Every structure is written in C-alpha cells, then in structure tokens.
Amino acid sequence: MNSSSTIHQLRETLIEWGRDNLRVYPWRETREPYHILLAEVLLHRTRADQVVPIYHRVLERYPTVHALAAAQLEDLADLLRSLGLHWRVPLLLEMAREVVSRFGGDIPASVEMLRTLPGIGLYIAAATSCFAFDRPEPILDTNTVRVLGRLFRLDVQESSRKSRKFRTIMAELLDRDRPRLFNLALLDLAALICTPAMPACHRCPLQSICLYGSQYATAK
C-alpha cells in the first residue's frame, strides 16, 4: 500500500524529528534489559510521570533481577501501592523468579521467550525486545495505531492494535536499521503531536505525507 519512497521519507522524517524531541525518562537512558522490562511492566496503563519515582525506588531496593526474585510480596506491594493495578505485583515477582530459574537471571531478548514470562503480553515483550536489544519489533498500542490510521486513512477500532493488518503495516514501516529510534519517535509523536482529540497537524513533521494532515492543510 505504501511506495518505498514514501516509507523512506516517513522513516527519515520521523527519526530526524525524534532526535530533537524525544521525551527524557530514566528507562530511556539505559540499555539494561532488567531496568527496561521493569519500566515497561510499571508503565502498563500508568502515566510515565507517576512511574518515575517508583521505578527509582524499586531499583534502589532491588538493583538486580536476582534481588527482585528474592523480594517479599508484601514489601514489593508496598513499593508499588501508589500505582494501583495491584494484580501486577505478584506477576512481577513471579516474572523475576522465572527469569532467574529458567534463564539464569538473563532477560530473554526475543518476543517469543519474553511472552512466556508471567504478566508479559505482546506490547511489553515487543517494547523490551526493541528498547533493550534493538530488535526490529513493531510496537502497536492505541496511540501508535491512531497515528497509522491517520497517516494512511485507515479505519481504526479498539481491536486494531491486535489486528494482523495493522501489525503488517507497522512492520513494513519500521526502520529495521534503527528500530529503537523509530519506535520511540513514533510513540512520542503520538503523545506530543498526533494526540487523540486535537492532532497538531500544523507542526507535525509528517504532514506532507499524511492523508489526514494533507486534508487539514487543504481545508485551511
């Protein structure tokens, strides 16, 4: 559906924008797989600004996955209490214990192996595989799918982030040489510019190749 020149332009423009505009978070300053996997678990349905202090506190108390695996459930629950979603506490502990017992404490790099861990769904597995190991994994959530839908005028449903069609398109667009930068830039463009209610097309770097954005420019 997309010409190779459009895909090339989209990748270059998005990554260029990302170089100057990526949001700064502590889990983006590291390539330590344990830190990144922990952050992705904490970020599940939780705002990043809420996660930052808890992320630091968990790592201070449990600096390695071995330390986390040895944690007491009640202590971990206390640390994570302010984030809500209490069901993830035992899953996080179980996940750490399985990483130690099955993988010797090494976080697996592949989406397939990550998904065998307790509480790790496709999004967290893909994000960890990409951000910690630089693997070319498409990242689909409500936000990235929204951008995709607007770029190519696709009908977006709640189920689209799980659809094969959107996954195939995202995999086609993904810059396989710079997957981490590409995915971070797309996530941040969705959060900062291509927002749900009021996309700021007038300051979007992708406007000239976006079907929704071109409409906006024509209507002005």
Ligand code: SF4
């Ligand atoms: S031009 Fe507008 S609709 Fe298209 S990606 Fe940018 S912000 Fe979203």
